[in-house]
Amino acid sequence: MTDEQIRTEDRVRYTITEDGIADVRMVREDKMNALDDAMFEALITVGQEIAANNKVRAVVISGDGRAFCAGLDFGRFEAMKGGAIRAVSQRDPIGPAKATGQQAPHVWTAMPVPVIAAVHGFAFGGGCQIALAADIRIVHPDTKMSLLETKWGLIPDMTGTQLLAGLVRRDVAKELIYTHKIVDGVEAERIGLATHTSQTPYDDAMALAKEIASKSPHAIRHAKVLTEMAGRASLEEGFDQEQVAIKDLIGTPNQVEAVTAGMSKREAKYADYDG
Incomplete structure (x- = not known):
């Protein structure tokens, strides 16, 4: 099955509870929810569908399997070496976001209702930037988070450079980006990268979403x-x-x-x- 033939639900699935909570899950479990073209498109499509639904009062985004999102699919790195990567989407831009990689997280920042990321396992590179796009991040203490892009000769171009400095001190943001330092959930909470730590981030995110949805x-x-x-x-x-x-x-x-x-x-x- 090619990327063009992959359905949205093969990458991202969601349900809406009676309370008006959109429970969104990245479901590429065998690849630790790594970001390929189909995942980018699915995140954008699902985000736009939810944003247009007036019954939705809060959103929880999480990842199935061992990770929230391990970052960019290694196949895309190979494509970069060969110059075959598609840089910009033909979609209508979501606010100021122009490229597909920017739209995939920004659709959650632009969501008209609160978005809570329930983060576990790994949130690397683009996966970390999707978490940053949420209003609130509830993170397992053992989670590993990093903006890894400089390791690969890149920069965090999925809105990460702009979002990070609004969450942590600017000098801390620079250190995290320059060094691609990996922090666990406890350190992430200490520096402001995570809102809370929890042994059960998904359960706590859903509970918080239910509280918000009651307002x-x-x-x-x-x-x-x-x-x-x-x-x-x-x-x-x-x-x-x-x-x-x-x-x-x-x-x-x-x-x-x-x-x-x-x-x-x-x-x-x-x-x-x-x-």
Whole structure:
């Protein structure tokens, strides 16, 4: 079966729970979910499908088998040696992401709802960059994480150079990239590369997603937009967008439900996002 004939579900599968959680799994288990052309395309396609589904309130992305994602498929390195690699996708760009390798992680950063990466085994190179694209990373203590690209004479070109410096100190980001240092989950949490460590990252990610999904989807979507702006837009623009968001929320059915449920000390029942 050629890459062109491989179906999305041969690389990435997902289900949506009754709570509105998109449970996304990379399923190329025999290759530790390594990134080939089909995996890139599957990540983008699935991400776009989920982003367009207003019933989704949170996303958990994980990898089947022994690893979250071991990075670039070695077949692509061979293709680079021969100059046969395809550098840029013909897809419509996702926001500022132009190349396929950028779109595959950026589709998760651009997701209108929170994305949680449940990371175990290995998250190397492009796999690490997919994890960086999530809002929150829950990582097994024994996980090995690294931006390995300089080992192969490359740079982290799947949005990694831009995302990493927003998570760790800039000097730490430079050290990680320059040296392709491998860190375990404990060290990743200490430096800010991981949000939390857990012996059961997938279970904890799903539990956190369920908690997020229990909140007003309108408020959560606005909160994601605003926190993504922080440090990337001017303070004035951030303040302005806070006011836009609060005016969009006050008095809406879900906001009224939040107040009513809180005052009544009962669980809120929120309507799905309606665009």
